Amino acid sequence: MTTATLPHRVTPARVLRSEWHKFWTLRSTWITLIATSALTAAMGAGLGAAYDGTGEGGMDTVVFVLLGTQFAQINLGVLGILATAGEYSTGQIRATMTAVPRRLPVLWSKAAVLAAIVFPLTLLTNLVTFPLAQSFLSGTDQSAALGDSGVLRALVGNAAGLTLLAVLALGIGALVRSVPMAIGAFIGLIMIVPEVLAMLPYEIVDDAVRYFPGKALETLTTAQPLPGTASPGAALLAMVLWTTATLTLAATVLRRRDV
Amino acid sequence: MLTAHELTKRYGDRTVVTDLSFTVRPGTVTGFLGPNGAGKSTTMRMILGLDAPTRGHTTVGGRSYAAHPAPLTEVGALLEARSVHPGRTAYHHLRALAHTHGIPRARVEQVLALTGLTDVAHRRVKGFSLGMGQRLGIAAALLGDPATLILDEPVNGLDPEGVLWIRNLLKSLAAEGRTVFVSSHLMSEMALTAEHLVIIGRGRLLADTTVTDFVRDSGAGTVKVVTPQASDLVPLLTAPGVDITTDTPGTLQIRGTDAEHIGRTAAAHGIPLYELTPNAASLEEAFMDLTRDAVEYPATLEGAAA
Numbered sequence: 164m165t166t167a168t169l170p171h172r173v174t175p176a177r178v179l180r181s182e183w184h185k186f187w188t189l190r191s192t193w194i195t196l197i198a199t200s201a202l203t204a205a206m207g208a209g210l211g212a213a214y215d216g217t218g219e220g221g222m223d224t225v226v227f228v229l230l231g232t233q234f235a236q237i238n239l240g241v242l243g244i245l246a247t248a249g250e251y252s253t254g255q256i257r258a259t260m261t262a263v264p265r266r267l268p269v270l271w272s273k274a275a276v277l278a279a280i281v282f283p284l285t286l287l288t289n290l291v292t293f294p295l296a297q298s299f300l301s302g303t304d305q306s307a308a309l310g311d312s313g314v315l316r317a318l319v320g321n322a323a324g325l326t327l328l329a330v331l332a333l334g335i336g337a338l339v340r341s342v343p344m345a346i347g348a349f350i351g352l353i354m355i356v357p358e359v360l361a362m363l364p365y366e367i368v369d370d371a372v373r374y375f376p377g378k379a380l381e382t383l384t385t386a387q388p389l390p391g392t393a394s395p396g397a398a399l400l401a402m403v404l405w406t407t408a409t410l411t412l413a414a415t416v417l418r419r420r421d422v
Numbered sequence: 423m424l425t426a427h428e429l430t431k432r433y434g435d436r437t438v439v440t441d442l443s444f445t446v447r448p449g450t451v452t453g454f455l456g457p458n459g460a461g462k463s464t465t466m467r468m469i470l471g472l473d474a475p476t477r478g479h480t481t482v483g484g485r486s487y488a489a490h491p492a493p494l495t496e497v498g499a500l501l502e503a504r505s506v507h508p509g510r511t512a513y514h515h516l517r518a519l520a521h522t523h524g525i526p527r528a529r530v531e532q533v534l535a536l537t538g539l540t541d542v543a544h545r546r547v548k549g550f551s552l553g554m555g556q557r558l559g560i561a562a563a564l565l566g567d568p569a570t571l572i573l574d575e576p577v578n579g580l581d582p583e584g585v586l587w588i589r590n591l592l593k594s595l596a597a598e599g600r601t602v603f604v605s606s607h608l609m610s611e612m613a614l615t616a617e618h619l620v621i622i623g624r625g626r627l628l629a630d631t632t633v634t635d636f637v638r639d640s641g642a643g644t645v646k647v648v649t650p651q652a653s654d655l656v657p658l659l660t661a662p663g664v665d666i667t668t669d670t671p672g673t674l675q676i677r678g679t680d681a682e683h684i685g686r687t688a689a690a691h692g693i694p695l696y697e698l699t700p701n702a703a704s705l706e707e708a709f710m711d712l713t714r715d716a717v718e719y720p721a722t723l724e725g726a727a728a
Contacts, residue, residue: 177523178521180522189510249507253504254504255506257505258519262519264471
């Protein structure tokens with residue numbers, strides 16, 4: 164970048180550069196990213212190797228191979244929460260907002276940095292995990308190739324869904340400003356609330372639950388959409404809307420509330 | 423130049439700052455004094471745009487802090503509460519702040535050297551002592567080479583050497599023509615650094631004055647009188663507002679009147695005086711006098727706060 168020759172002033176690109184720098188200069192970032200990828204790949208390989216060719220009756224092959232991303236959604240969500248709520252719990256936010264008193268560029272930059280790192284990383288992890296797991300699965304009912312219908316779409320869809328979930332968590336962190344409370348709200352939203360709602364005996368609720376972020380991610384991860392679930396396009400749209408709504412709310416709160 | 427104009431801050435039904443107006447001028451160190459809980463930190467946070475005033479406004483260099491295109495070059499701030507992620511190194515903390523303004527790496531290294539942190543720059547802030555943390559805060563404040571410095575209790579937690587370093591630093595920054603606004607709850611500290619004082623108590627302005635005028639006008643001075651006829655002199659001087667105490671026989675500490683009046687009274691009645699010594703009020707006493715009614719949790723024992 165040639166910014167050094169410009170006079171000192173805050174620009175969106177510079178705020179982005181600052182958030183990028185902050186992201187990579189914490190040990191927790193590296194640990195989370197490496198652990199998440201390693202866990203997904205290891206679980207994929209492990210499940211593939213242990214599979215005896217029976218029993219998983221009807222489970223979608225991509226969902227099966229990427230079961231490790233169940234952990235990834237929590238890990239990456241926590242990473243998003245640390246980027247925002249973590250600044251409040253450490254006090255860093257005061258330095259950040261003093262440098263960028265307009266505040267909103269900070270939120271957008273944090274979301275952009277997180278997305279720009281999580282998407283390629285999860286996509287790469289999925290593209291490695293799938294063939295790795297499949298190398299153990301040839302001849303079983305879970306056997307599939309990258310070129311099979313829906314497989315590539317599901318691998319990419321899962322990465323996109325994980326990225327949107329991480330950014331959603333980042334938004335929750337900015338709203339709640341407390342790491343433990345944000346983690347609780349995030350896990351509640353993606354894992355607990357849909358399960359509880361699904362128990363209600365109303366069809367309309369069942370329909371709505373399909374579009375909750377956790378459920379939508381499952382849908383995005385399936386190569387062969389199951390009857391009674393949303394279409395991959397609708398699921399992706401739902402996740403985009405959840406994330407956009409949360410970020411918008413976070414932006415409103417950030418602009419109005421005292422730091 | 424820094425101004426606060428009819429600044430008011432309410433949190434729910436608690437009013438922390440009330441109708442506070444003052445001006446801080448460049449070229450001198452201005453002390454921002456008040457007992458704990460007087461609203462100093464809140465005022466500073468409002469100047470920096472971290473808290474929004476309920477009413478009123480502040481300006482730095484002619485406009486509100488957030489309206490500056492490069493705020494770190496306008497104002498450098500050290501807040502009382504730590505404002506650093508403990509997991510990042512000092513160097514990377516400053517680099518991240520510098521990036522927002524396009525401040526080059528060389529300047530980061532410069533402020534690290536200036537604050538004596540070069541050797542620990544690549545250690546994580548987690549392991550820093552209070553004093554090192556303060557130095558890092560000051561390094562961050564100096565990063566943009568700002569025209570105005572706002573420092574909240576900068577000597578807190580520093581060893582004597584660090585305190586001396588801050589004092590000299592503040593004076594030299596002011597001598598360079600910068601506006602330096604420093605809060606403290608210790609009058610004695612301000613007496614050594616500041617020339618101008620803005621004193622608040624319970625969020626209200628109590629005094630906006632110079633250190634010299636403050637001592638002169640405070641009226642908290644005592645006159646020490648030594649006389650063999652103390653019992654004759656006391657009734658002659660007793661008047662509303664005059665406070666006479668005695669700890670050793672023949673020695674009076676008189677407050678509320680001046681040496682001239684005491685001397686004339688004694689002469690008129692033929693009372694010999696062995697000693698007549700006016701004590702200029704110590705700053706600390708004058709400050710305590712002024713803020714006595716504004717202390718949030720006054721100590722119940724008379725003099726316990728001294």
